[in-house]
Amino acid sequence: MHSHENHGSAKTYILGFLFSLILTALPLWLVIQHVMNKALLTVAILLIAVLQLIIQFFFFMHIGEGEKPRYHVMALILGAVMVFTIVAGSIWIMTFNSQVH
Amino acid sequence: MGEKAKGFFVTGDPLIYGADVSIIITLLGILVFLTYFKKWGWLWREWLTTVDHKKIGIMYLVSSLLMLFRGGVDALLMRMQLAMPNTHFLQSQHYNEIFTTHGTIMILFMAMPFMFALFNIVIPLQIGARDVAYPFLNAMSFWLFFFGALLFNLSFVIGGSPDAGWLSYPPLSELAGSPGPGQNFYIWGIQISGIGSLATGINFLVTILKMRAPGMKLMQMPLFTWSVLSSCITIIFAFPVLTVTLALLFVDRFFGAHIFTATGGGNPMMYVNLIWMWGHPEVYIVVLPAFGIYSEIVSTFSKKKIFGYKSMVFSMMIISVLGYFTWVHHFFTMGAGADVNTFFAITTMAIGIPTGVKIFNWLFTMFRGRISMTQPMLWTLAFIPCFLVGGATGVMLAAAPADYQYHNSYFLIAHFHQTLIGGVVFGYLAGLYYWWPKMFGFKLNDRIGKWAFWTWNIGFYVCFMPQYALGFMGMTRRVYTYGWDMGWAPYNMVSTAGAFLMGIGFVFQVWQILYSIKHGERDLTGDPWNGRTLEWSIPSPAPHYNFAHLPEVKSDDAWWDMKNHRYGAAVPNKMKEYAPIHMPKNSGIPFLMSACWFVAGFGLTFEWIGVGIAGLAGVGICLLARSFQRNTDYYIPVDEIKATESSLGRVV
Numbered sequence: 014m015h016s017h018e019n020h021g022s023a024k025t026y027i028l029g030f031l032f033s034l035i036l037t038a039l040p041l042w043l044v045i046q047h048v049m050n051k052a053l054l055t056v057a058i059l060l061i062a063v064l065q066l067i068i069q070f071f072f073f074m075h076i077g078e079g080e081k082p083r084y085h086v087m088a089l090i091l092g093a094v095m096v097f098t099i100v101a102g103s104i105w106i107m108t109f110n111s112q113v114h
Numbered sequence: 115m116g117e118k119a120k121g122f123f124v125t126g127d128p129l130i131y132g133a134d135v136s137i138i139i140t141l142l143g144i145l146v147f148l149t150y151f152k153k154w155g156w157l158w159r160e161w162l163t164t165v166d167h168k169k170i171g172i173m174y175l176v177s178s179l180l181m182l183f184r185g186g187v188d189a190l191l192m193r194m195q196l197a198m199p200n201t202h203f204l205q206s207q208h209y210n211e212i213f214t215t216h217g218t219i220m221i222l223f224m225a226m227p228f229m230f231a232l233f234n235i236v237i238p239l240q241i242g243a244r245d246v247a248y249p250f251l252n253a254m255s256f257w258l259f260f261f262g263a264l265l266f267n268l269s270f271v272i273g274g275s276p277d278a279g280w281l282s283y284p285p286l287s288e289l290a291g292s293p294g295p296g297q298n299f300y301i302w303g304i305q306i307s308g309i310g311s312l313a314t315g316i317n318f319l320v321t322i323l324k325m326r327a328p329g330m331k332l333m334q335m336p337l338f339t340w341s342v343l344s345s346c347i348t349i350i351f352a353f354p355v356l357t358v359t360l361a362l363l364f365v366d367r368f369f370g371a372h373i374f375t376a377t378g379g380g381n382p383m384m385y386v387n388l389i390w391m392w393g394h395p396e397v398y399i400v401v402l403p404a405f406g407i408y409s410e411i412v413s414t415f416s417k418k419k420i421f422g423y424k425s426m427v428f429s430m431m432i433i434s435v436l437g438y439f440t441w442v443h444h445f446f447t448m449g450a451g452a453d454v455n456t457f458f459a460i461t462t463m464a465i466g467i468p469t470g471v472k473i474f475n476w477l478f479t480m481f482r483g484r485i486s487m488t489q490p491m492l493w494t495l496a497f498i499p500c501f502l503v504g505g506a507t508g509v510m511l512a513a514a515p516a517d518y519q520y521h522n523s524y525f526l527i528a529h530f531h532q533t534l535i536g537g538v539v540f541g542y543l544a545g546l547y548y549w550w551p552k553m554f555g556f557k558l559n560d561r562i563g564k565w566a567f568w569t570w571n572i573g574f575y576v577c578f579m580p581q582y583a584l585g586f587m588g589m590t591r592r593v594y595t596y597g598w599d600m601g602w603a604p605y606n607m608v609s610t611a612g613a614f615l616m617g618i619g620f621v622f623q624v625w626q627i628l629y630s631i632k633h634g635e636r637d638l639t640g641d642p643w644n645g646r647t648l649e650w651s652i653p654s655p656a657p658h659y660n661f662a663h664l665p666e667v668k669s670d671d672a673w674w675d676m677k678n679h680r681y682g683a684a685v686p687n688k689m690k691e692y693a694p695i696h697m698p699k700n701s702g703i704p705f706l707m708s709a710c711w712f713v714a715g716f717g718l719t720f721e722w723i724g725v726g727i728a729g730l731a732g733v734g735i736c737l738l739a740r741s742f743q744r745n746t747d748y749y750i751p752v753d754e755i756k757a758t759e760s761s762l763g764r765v766v
Binding site: 021084094095105 | 323453707
């Protein structure tokens, strides 16, 4: 309940918030404005999503901090496995699906 | 009644009118009771604003038993209809609504809160902590669940119940298939309570990792604590998927998008894919803590250390991760192709291995143990054969080619009720009987409990064994009527009789609780079962601060070790002086904020944008108010601790 660790300043929080807003609005704008073709668009959205993830990790979740970073590493590895399962698994399952044209 | 009110309230069904009347009478009864006995202040101070994990656990428990009653009544109505398929006891639409609410309520509003009740009541006591890591968030979780469940249940008298099945597949659950508010009730009821479930998962993960008593290493934790840890890991990875999936469905319905529609470039199968990515881990979320409960009970009542502790831990962790890789077995028949189906058939069969390991460990723990046949032990013994059959039929279903035959049939219904009742419900009931004295300070009556046990168990087999046969005879799920020439009628009649037996078992349990409040055997020692873990080292019910002294843990089965080697709480007169105890303050914000969520959910359900925005604004104001609260904790003075401990009969 008494914390002496550094949990970031108001400046980093606001900066992170602004970055997140931009990275959320950007893909929406790309889709609505039809800026790119479909394949390029998909890659762009995925890249922006990864960027958003990194921003959240560092600005809000303070990934480099804490006295026991091994919990972070374990959680991140498991999270990576899960995300890979969700994304790659879905793509694999849905492209195999004979109903998809 | 005006035209508008006619669309708003559900009309035209005598069953619903009966429900309306009983709801109004119950509400009036509660209001009159609270006002007459001047209990409003008590209700607010002691319950609505509490952040005490024990009280939150009790509120979870009461809610889940009420939901068990509602879901059970739904089940009995369906069984009545299927026993007399041509009497039109229920119309087809009404039947659809009832199987939808039965499934949703039993999983999300009965099993989940029952599980959270046991998390809350047991975990801090078992690891020697004075509360959870985030007590305020814990209260938040409960009230979000409560208002989510309230919103969902409201649908059957206001607006109409959802009717697209408990997982609400599109395109049926899309606007074109389900135009009314029922489906919105489903989305918002689950979304609001789902935020709470996710928060509870995080809360207990942190509690277990960070708040253990001094000296308790990970590999010395009780197995129930391990099971909760593994369940929480699964919650954290699975629940966000549910939230996103339902949010996308809402976007489709509210903004007219085409994510899961059958037309306009949408893909309904993506919904099925995503929802089972939550749905399958969900069954492991609820069954893992049940495994933990069985482990505690088997060890306590065999008077032995659990057999194969390490393999128990590893198998639970394997289940919690591997449970994430099996979801496609719910839709083998989608036609994803042989490669996909083979992969998921193998992962599904593989998950039977750690489960089998656990079964053997329980059996070996009992082997040459001094077994006492208490109520928790009875339910545990009943679980083993029941879950074994459930698991075996599960492996049958996991064989993808054969699944094309079983899919969507009553064989499936029988299988999954066997694992969820035989595994989860039996487990939670065993846990309820086991920890009841710790919650309330008295044991539940044995004689009535045995009546409940046998009616439940016999009723279970009478109800579900015929359904395996019905599945083979071609009866598919979710049919409300069938011709007499199908030959299904006798089996359905038997099954319905079994369902009513289980209903009687539930009535016995209610009677048992009411009877035991007055006549139950009081627990004055705090250790009525000669337990092995720390929750039994303190008085029953536990004092507000749980542990007057934080226990020093030196081995596994910490309390058993203290009793045998005479140290710690086992020799109270050798204890040090008390020190002031740091505790969190009560707060009304969780209740108010969840109420605002309820308003928002209700508004969005009926697409009353103003109400929805007002509710969400209320949520925002509550968040702001909380972030400016500085005075959130206090210290219990030594005198008060002394007074409480001596009133509980503990030496000062």
